[in-house]
Amino acid sequence: MQFPDDETGQILQEMHAQGVDLTVIHTVDFFLLFEQEAHAQSYxxxxxxxxxxxxxxxxxxxxxxxxxxxxxxxMVPEYELIGNMEAYLESLADKHNGYGDGWGILDDNAQD
Known part of the structure; x- marks a missing residue:
């Protein structure tokens, strides 16, 4: 499997090398940060x-x-889907004074 040469592509490549099946549904976690609790709650x-x-x-x-x-x-952790979802969540976070802090697969389907 080949992945684009950027941060998301590198993460997917590392997961693939560790034996994570990237063709099945996983719980993908996206992380958004906020300085104030009220902003996080409104988000x-x-x-x-x-x-x-x-x-x-x-x-x-x-x-x-x-x-x-x-x-x-x-979702299936496909490069384009992750990029689109990350962009969407970050653009919404921006409207609530927040910002993105990456993503990961932390569920039981992933192998560490």
Whole structure:
């Protein structure tokens, strides 16, 4: 399998090399950061009303105090789909004073 030469492509290449089956559905987690809890909460509300409505979880980083929203979607981790979803979630986060902080597959289907 070949992947584009960028950060997403490198992550997918590493997963593939570790034996992760990238042709099946996984829970893909996207991470969005917010300085204020109110902004994170308004982002979660905006996602609830969106056409694509991922499961969300709000956490606080104990080291920085930054609020992290984990937006999880069940999907095949295909390069273009991940890029489109990441761009969508980040553009919405931008409207709520937040920003993207990457993605990953942390579910039981992934092999570490």
């Amino acid at each position: 979660i509300k905006a996602l609830d009303g969106a056409e694509v409505s991922p499961q969300t979880e709000l956490n606080v980083c104990p080291d920085t105090g930054v609020f992290e929203v984990k937006a999880s979607l069940s």
